[in-house]
Structures are given as structure tokens and as C-alpha cells.
Amino acid sequence: MKSQDIRKKFIAFFESKQHQAVPSAPMVLKNDPTLMFVNAGMVPFKEFFLGQKKIVNSRVTDSQKCLRVSGKHNDLEEVGIDTYHHTLFEMLGNWSFGDYFKEEAIAWSWELLTEVFKVDKDILYVTIFEGDKGEGLERDHEAYDIWKKYIAEDRILLGNKKDNFWEMGAQGPCGPCSEIHVDIRSAEEKAKTHGAELVNMDHPQVVEIWNLVFMQFNRLADGSLEDLPNQHIDTGMGFERLCMVLQGVQSNYDTDVFTPLIGALEAKTGVTYGASEEIDIALRVISDHVRAVAFAIADGQLPSSTGAGYVIRRILRRAIRYGFTFLNQKEAFIYQLVTVLSDQMGSYFPEITAQKQLVMNVIKEEETSFLKTLGQGLGLLDQVIAQTKGKEVSGEKAFELYDTFGFPIDLTALILSEKGYTLNESDFTTALEQQKNRSRAAAEMDMEDWVVLKEDPEQEFIGYDYLETNVKITRYRKVTSKKQGTLYQLVFNLTPFYPEGGGQVGDRGFLESSNGDVLHLIDTKKENNLVMHIAKDLPKNITDTFKAVVDEKHRALSNNNHSATHLLHLALRTVLGTHVEQKGSLVNSKYLRFDFSHFSKVTPEEIQKIEAFVNARIQEKLELQEFRNIPMQEALDKGAMALFGEKYGDTVRLIQFGNSKELCGGTHVSNTGNIWHLKITSESAVAAGVRRIEAITGEVAKDFFTQQDKALTEVKQTLKNTKDPIKAIVNLQDENAALKKEIEVLLKEKAKNIKGNLKANIETIGGVNFLATRIDMNAGAIKDIAHELGGEVENLFFFAGAENEGKATLTSYIAKNLVEEKGYDAGKIVRELGKYIQGGGGGQKFFATAGGKHPSGLSEAIAKVKDYL
Numbered sequence: 080m081k082s083q084d085i086r087k088k089f090i091a092f093f094e095s096k097q098h099q100a101v102p103s104a105p106m107v108l109k110n111d112p113t114l115m116f117v118n119a120g121m122v123p124f125k126e127f128f129l130g131q132k133k134i135v136n137s138r139v140t141d142s143q144k145c146l147r148v149s150g151k152h153n154d155l156e157e158v159g160i161d162t163y164h165h166t167l168f169e170m171l172g173n174w175s176f177g178d179y180f181k182e183e184a185i186a187w188s189w190e191l192l193t194e195v196f197k198v199d200k201d202i203l204y205v206t207i208f209e210g211d212k213g214e215g216l217e218r219d220h221e222a223y224d225i226w227k228k229y230i231a232e233d234r235i236l237l238g239n240k241k242d243n244f245w246e247m248g249a250q251g252p253c254g255p256c257s258e259i260h261v262d263i264r265s266a267e268e269k270a271k272t273h274g275a276e277l278v279n280m281d282h283p284q285v286v287e288i289w290n291l292v293f294m295q296f297n298r299l300a301d302g303s304l305e306d307l308p309n310q311h312i313d314t315g316m317g318f319e320r321l322c323m324v325l326q327g328v329q330s331n332y333d334t335d336v337f338t339p340l341i342g343a344l345e346a347k348t349g350v351t352y353g354a355s356e357e358i359d360i361a362l363r364v365i366s367d368h369v370r371a372v373a374f375a376i377a378d379g380q381l382p383s384s385t386g387a388g389y390v391i392r393r394i395l396r397r398a399i400r401y402g403f404t405f406l407n408q409k410e411a412f413i414y415q416l417v418t419v420l421s422d423q424m425g426s427y428f429p430e431i432t433a434q435k436q437l438v439m440n441v442i443k444e445e446e447t448s449f450l451k452t453l454g455q456g457l458g459l460l461d462q463v464i465a466q467t468k469g470k471e472v473s474g475e476k477a478f479e480l481y482d483t484f485g486f487p488i489d490l491t492a493l494i495l496s497e498k499g500y501t502l503n504e505s506d507f508t509t510a511l512e513q514q515k516n517r518s519r520a521a522a523e524m525d526m527e528d529w530v531v532l533k534e535d536p537e538q539e540f541i542g543y544d545y546l547e548t549n550v551k552i553t554r555y556r557k558v559t560s561k562k563q564g565t566l567y568q569l570v571f572n573l574t575p576f577y578p579e580g581g582g583q584v585g586d587r588g589f590l591e592s593s594n595g596d597v598l599h600l601i602d603t604k605k606e607n608n609l610v611m612h613i614a615k616d617l618p619k620n621i622t623d624t625f626k627a628v629v630d631e632k633h634r635a636l637s638n639n640n641h642s643a644t645h646l647l648h649l650a651l652r653t654v655l656g657t658h659v660e661q662k663g664s665l666v667n668s669k670y671l672r673f674d675f676s677h678f679s680k681v682t683p684e685e686i687q688k689i690e691a692f693v694n695a696r697i698q699e700k701l702e703l704q705e706f707r708n709i710p711m712q713e714a715l716d717k718g719a720m721a722l723f724g725e726k727y728g729d730t731v732r733l734i735q736f737g738n739s740k741e742l743c744g745g746t747h748v749s750n751t752g753n754i755w756h757l758k759i760t761s762e763s764a765v766a767a768g769v770r771r772i773e774a775i776t777g778e779v780a781k782d783f784f785t786q787q788d789k790a791l792t793e794v795k796q797t798l799k800n801t802k803d804p805i806k807a808i809v810n811l812q813d814e815n816a817a818l819k820k821e822i823e824v825l826l827k828e829k830a831k832n833i834k835g836n837l838k839a840n841i842e843t844i845g846g847v848n849f850l851a852t853r854i855d856m857n858a859g860a861i862k863d864i865a866h867e868l869g870g871e872v873e874n875l876f877f878f879a880g881a882e883n884e885g886k887a888t889l890t891s892y893i894a895k896n897l898v899e900e901k902g903y904d905a906g907k908i909v910r911e912l913g914k915y916i917q918g919g920g921g922g923q924k925f926f927a928t929a930g931g932k933h934p935s936g937l938s939e940a941i942a943k944v945k946d947y948l
């Protein structure tokens with residue numbers, strides 16, 4: 080069965096059990112402080128398990144893109160070495176939000192595998208949670224008894240907390256789980272070792288394919304467990320592993336998910352998969368990593384030097400480095416695989432096809448620049464080797480290469496061993512650990528559990544219509560970090576505060592208690608659907624009714640910039656073309672920033688057109704038209720730009736100003752006239768094919784123009800109140816150039832005169848033309864004079880002392896033939912005479928200089944020169 084059909088059948092099976100099929104959520108998480116990427120199918124549904132979002136449909140099925148390269152789930156180092164862990168993989172899932180539980184979950188997994196997919200029962204094992212004394216948890220007898228109905232009891236194995244108690248992270252929803260494993264070894268192998276002994280033992284052909292998680296607890300900050308309000312089912316089946324089983328192969332890389340990618344790599348590099356372990360690993364690494372990187376970019380995460388962007392960059396670099404070392408690829412090539420990927424996966428994941436060109440450009444540029452780094456690194460490594468005494472290269476030096484140039488440590492070690500050197504790896508590890516500890520200490524955050532004052536499953540956001548209202552605090556918690564000290568996060572039963580999101584900063588404002596006490600709210604953020612208001616303290620009477628008031632000015636300025644961003648987007652698509660797509664944005668009360676796909680610099684003429692377009696829309700005073708809580712399809716029908724990245728359960732909000740129609744959750748002006756004016760302040764590149772525009776509006780633009788005007792007035796005044804400052808400046812520039820030329824001519828004449836005078840003072844002593852004198856000019860000019868004199872006067876022995884800007888210099892010039900015949904040494908002379916000016920210097924035997932800080936010693940130095948003759 081083809082992989083495409085396997086995915087379809089899975090989804091169709093659960094649709095037949097009344098599940099709603101939903102698309103994969105984006106893999107990149109934008110507003111989650113606890114996680115960078117979706118690392119399991121349950122992540123997009125967290126809020127449902129926590130009871131923080133209203134359930135629309137209690138049964139859902141999907142195939143979710145997951146990435147396990149950082150944090151609690153990190154498989155990166157295994158990937159490519161083994162044959163069944165990937166960075167990006169698809170997790171097939173069926174979900175029950177407070178609906179069915181263990182009975183159905185187990186029955187349906189069995190039905191799907193053995194009846195629909197016809198997997199041989201004799202290759203299956205299942206595990207159940209054996210219980211854990213420390214946690215006070217009993218064995219999962221219930222799951223055992225259900226499994227007994229389907230599978231022989233000797234195939235039901237007990238598993239410990241590590242394998243059979245699933246947790247998303249250090250905190251959050253969790254529960255016991257039951258895994259399904261396959262044993263796809265040959266009959267011969269099976270005869271040697273019993274499959275049951277190999278379950279959960281990292282055997283490449285006895286692997287877990289499906290995990291059924293019975294969500295029933297929430298792990299608190301102090302490590303204890305509390306019951307969730309409802310019981311849920313969360314299952315995750317590795318799509319690529321399922322394909323391996325159903326296609327009768329022994330490795331995920333032999334399924335049709337990977338063979339097209341590996342085939343393309345073979346064709347490109349001329350190697351054959353299966354020829355050698357080293358090459359095989361490289362092919363697996365690259366075919367795996369290109370998927371992760373391509374989808375991350377398509378989901379909006381560009382490679383960069385910090386945070387999630389850096390994780391993506393590191394994955395790509397790992398692939399490049401394998402290609403460089405083992406496939407001998409010295410030029411960008413990985414980006415070409417995106418075409419194969421898009422052909423193969425585009426039907427289920429349309430984002431990869433829609434963004435193909437951008438993804439290719441970004442990968443290609445990253446490859447090119449890292450290959451350059453590798454080249455430079457090789458050069459630096461040669462230098463390090465040259466400076467190394469003995470055969471062991473310092474771990475700190477290797478760390479420097481790694482840290483500053485991104486030069487991979489395994490590559491350093493490999494090259495060193497090829498050259499007969501070893502690397503002090505423990506020093507390297509120490510340096511790495513020290514750096515990690517430094518950044519960990521800086522980022523460390525201590526988050527206490529929520530103190531719940533009032534259960535409130537649905538907090539209402541009223542900030543589109545109101546800027547103040549009476550509220551009750553429903554929960555709060557204390558968060559302490561090095562960076563920000565102690566802060567409190569407060570949740571209200573309803574709120575007018577806009578939480579940071581969609582590029583727009585959070586609102587600030589204050590809480591006023593019934594007796595008039597005021598508590599400032601410095602920021603607003605959102606986590607798992609909860610709007611959290613951030614304060615430095617708690618209010619005195621926490622159960623009081625408070626007036627919550629948004630800072631109106633801050634909000635209004637942000638509104639200006641957000642609405643202007645929409646107009647800017649439309650302007651860019653109108654002026655530059657419809658290839659322009661938003662790649663990121665930032666909106667605060669001071670300015671706006673907009674990143675978009677476009678392949679060349681935006682010219683000054685285009686910038687002017689873009690500004691003019693936006694300002695015309697501002698002058699038209701377009702009314703805001705807002706459509707709240709409408710289904711996606713309706714928004715599309717109204718002409719909203721199709722976006723990837725909406726999550727299941729979200730209805731959308733459409734914001735329209737004239738022809739600008741965008742899906743957006745942010746806050747906006749009621750009329751574009753409020754924006755007053757848009758002024759673009761900069762245009763630059765962010766990555767290959769991604770440009771960035773920064774702009775200001777409203778009051779900030781007014782201030783900007785006022786400042787500009789003031790500066791211009793001052794310029795005019797300085798230019799004697801000219802009416803035409805540009806002409807005046809051009810005149811000044813011309814005049815300045817003419818003066819410079821004149822000075823040059825004068826200086827040349829002066830030097831000629833000096834030379835004439837000097838020549839007249841030369842003494843001839845024993846065949847040597849000797850001159851020791853004082854010339855107060857700069858060192859460069861004296862050098863010129865010395866060399867010119869030397870060209871005109873033979874057998875010259877010239878010495879000059881000079882004072883220039885409070886410092887003393889000595890210059891000694893001796894004709895080369897004198898140096899040879901008489902053994903004179905200009906370097907020695909200036910070194911020795913340097914003591915008179917409290918300085919030192921040196922140079923060659925025929926020319927040398929010294930500098931010092933004691934000009935009053937010059938005459939003594941000059942007087943001593945004759946002694947050297």
C-alpha cells in the first residue's frame with residue numbers, strides 16, 4: 080500500500096467512528112513560552128485537555144507534523160544513525176476530548192491494525208503501565224483486562240514509568256499509556272531471541288508504532304499529580320513506522336516516504352544507498368533533515384542565529400556537513416530536494432507546494448554561506464594545528480571554532496584524526512557545559528502552580544469593544560526569573576486587555592480596587608488560551624471586584640501601526656506583485672516591522688509608490704469592517720487571503736479596510752484616517768528572498784517630520800539662510816574639493832624647499848654624506864623626504880628627529896651600499912637613541928623609526944648620531 084493511501088485509510092477509519100478529520104496544525108509554535116515546536120500530536124490540543132478551551136467536536140482525527148529536536152523530546156543525534164527515528168515525522172492520531180476512553184481506544188486500534196491494515200497478530204506486542212510506588216499509582220488493570228480480549232496474555236507486557244507514563248513536558252497533562260509494538264525480524268532471528276525480550280530495548284526491528292495515552296492527570300510545578308476535570312484519549316502512531324510495517328520493509332528509509340528523496344540524492348551525488356555505512360548514514364541524515372527544515376520554513380520559521388531559528392539552522396548544518404564530508408558535496412545541493420518533497424507531500428500538506436520557491440531560496444543561501452564557513456574553518460583549523468605543540472589539539476580552541484564559526488565539533492575531530500592529531504574532547508565538553516550553564520542561568524525561570532480562586536472554564540475577551548470593565552481575579556501565579564525578578568500573572572473572568580499575539584504587543588494598563596488602590600499591569604500575554612495580565616505585585620484584597628483599565632494611548636498607537644501593516648501588505652502586493660507574502664511582523668506603539676517574500680531590494684522609487692499607496696488609503700478614511708467568529712470558508716468567500724497556520728477549533732476574524740482583507744486577531748483603528756500618515760524608515764534583507772520594512776505612523780511620524788523640519792531649518796541657518804540649501808551644499812563641496820587640490824600642490828612645493836635646504840646642510844665625512852637634523856613634520860612626510868633624498872644623494876646617512884602633536888619620532892635612513900660596506904644598522908641606531916625620547920622602535924638596517932613621549936630629548940638624540948659613523 081502506498082504511503083498516501085495508508086494515511087487516507089487511517090483518517091477514513093476514524094471518520095467512520097464519528098471523528099472529525101482536521102488538518103495538521105503548523106509545527107512552529109509562535110506564542111508558547113514552554114515549547115518551540117510541536118513535538119507530539121497532542122500539543123495543538125493542549126487547551127482542550129486542560130479545560131481551557133471550549134470543545135467543538137469531542138472526537139477528532141489527524142496527521143500532525145511533529146519535530147523532536149529540542150527540549151524533553153530530542154531525537155536529533157539518533158537520526159540517520161538508526162532507521163526509525165526522524166526529526167520531522169507525522170503522528171497519526173485519534174482524539175477523545177472527554178468522550179470515549181480506554182475501551183474504545185484499544186478496540187479501535189486493534190480493529191484498524193489487524194482488520195483494516197491486516198497486520199499479522201503474531202508480530203504484535205502491547206505494553207501497559209505497571210504502576211509506580213513513588214507516584215502512588217497502581218498498575219493499569221483496566222487496560223490489561225481490555226487487551227486480554229484481543230491478544231494473548233503473554234504478549235501483554237508491563238512497562239515502567241519511563242515508557243508507559245506519557246508526559247508532554249515537566250508540567251502539564253499526562254497519564255498512563257499503552258504502546259503497540261511490532262516485531263518485524265526474520266523467522267530465523269525470532270527463533271534465536273524471543274520478541275518479548277526486545278520490546279523497548281532499542282532494537283531497530285522491534286519498535287513501538289503506536290502509543291495510546293489515557294490522559295487523566297495534570298503534573299504540577301511541585302511534581303505532584305492532580306486529576307484533570309475530564310478523561311481524554313490521545314493516541315499517536317508514527318506514520319513512517321506504520322508504512323515500514325505495511326510495506327514489508329525493515330527500515331523507514333526503505334518506504335516510499337523516503338525512497339524518492341534518497342533516489343534523487345543518489346542521482347545527484349553518484350553514490351548508491353547500501354554501499355557503505357558512512358554513505359548510508361549521510362543519505363538518511365540529509366533526506367530526513369531536508370523535510371524538517373523545509374516544513375519549518377514553510378510554517379514560518381526561518382533559520383537564524385537565536386532560538387527556534389537557530390535550532391533549524393543547526394539541523395540544516397548537520398545535513399550540509401554530512402554531505403560535505405561523506406558525499407563530497409562542496410556546493411549547495413540540498414535545496415534541490417524540495418521539489419521532490421513538494422511533489423510527494425504537497426497533496427496532504429499544501430503549504431510545502433505553495434512556498435516551494437521561498438523554501439528553496441532560503442535553504443540554498445544557508446547552504447552556500449555555511450559551505451563558505453566550512454572552507455574558512457578548515458583554514459583556521461590548519462592554523463590551530465600549526466600552533467599546536469605535540470599531537471593533541473586544545474579543546475578550547477575547538478570550542479572557539481565551534482562557537483564563533485559554527486564549525487561542527489565532529490568534523491574538527493575527524494579532520495584532526497585524518498592528520499594524525501587528537502582532540503582534547505573533555506576540555507571541549509567543559510567549555511560547552513560552561514557556556515550552557517551561563518545561558519541556562521540567564522534564562523532560568525521558576526513558575527509556581529496556579530492558585531485558583533474561582534473555576535472559570537471560559538474567560539471572555541472583550542477588548543475589541545471595551546477598554547475598561549469590572550473584573551474578578553480567577554487565578555494567579557508567581558513567576559521568578561533572573562532577568563525580570565518576581566512577577567505575578569493574573570487571570571480575570573473577563574478582560575479588555577489584548578494579549579501579545581499576531582505580531583502585536585500586549586496591552587498595559589492598571590487594576591483599581593474598590594478602595595481606590597491602583598496596581599499597574601505592565602504587559603499581557605496568552606498561554607494555553609488564558610489571557611495573563613502581568614504585574615509586579617498582587618493586589619491587597621485579591622477577591623475584590625476590580626476596575627481593569629487599558630492604557631488607551633498605548634493601545635491607540637498600536638492600533639495605528641497594526642492597521643497600517645495591513646495597508647502596507649496590500650501596497651506591497653500592488654506595487655511589487657502578488658508573490659509578496661507576509662513572513663512575520665511586529666506591531667507596537669512606536670513602530671511597525673513587516674517581513675515579506677520578495678527577491679530583490681525594494682528601490683527608492685518603489686518605496687515612494689508604496690508610501691503613496693498607503694497614504695492614499697489613509698486619506699480615503701476607510702471605515703473598519705470587522706467580521707468576528709466566522710468560519711474559515713466564509714472568510715475565504717469574502718476574499719480574505721488564504722493563510723496556512725489556522726488551527727482546528729478556531730473560527731476566524733476578518734478585518735477589512737477597502738480592498739485590504741486579512742484574517743487577524745489584532746486590534747485596529749475604526750477608520751484609516753486615524754493613522755494620519757505612514758512613513759517608511761528602513762528597508763533591508765532578513766534572509767534569502769525575505770525583505771524587511773520598518774515604518775512609523777501617527778504621532779511618531781509627526782514627531783519624525785517635526786525633527787526633520789527642525790534639522791532642515793538649522794541647516795539653512797548654518798548656510799546663511801539660503802533659500803536653496805542643496806545648491807549651497809553642492810557649492811561648498813565643490814569649493815572644498817578645489818581647496819584640497821590647492822593644498823596638495825602647496826605641500827609638494829614645501830617639501831621641495833625643505834629638501835633643498837636639507838641638501839645644503841649635508842656634510843661629507845669619510846665618503847659618507849651625513850645629515851642629522853630636526854624636521855617637525857609627521858612620520859609619513861619624513862619617510863618620503865628620506866627616500867627622495869636617498870634617491871638623489873649617494874652614500875646618504877640621514878637622521879631626523881621630529882616633534883609632532885606632542886610626540887617625538889626618530890627616523891634613520893642609510894644607503895644600502897653603506898649598510899653592506901660599513902655594517903651600519905638603522906634599526907639599532909633608533910632603538911638605542913630611543914631612550915632619549917623615552918620610547919622605542921625598530922625596522923630594517925637601511926630604514927627604521929622610533930616613537931616616544933619625550934620631545935625635549937630630541938636634540939640630545941640628534942647630537943649622538945655622529946658617534947655611529
Ligand code: ATP
Nearest residue numbers: 147154163164165168287288289290315316317320
Ligand atoms: P521511541 O521510544 O521509539 O523513541 P517514543 O516513546 O518516544 O518512541 P511517543 O512519544 O510515544 O514515542 O510517540 C508516539 C509514536 O510516534 C511512537 O509510537 C512512534 O511510532 C512515533 N515516533 C516517536 N518518535 C519518533 C521519531 N523520532 N521519529 C519517527 N517516529 C517517532
Ligand code: MG
Nearest residue numbers: 152153154164
Ligand atoms: Mg522517543
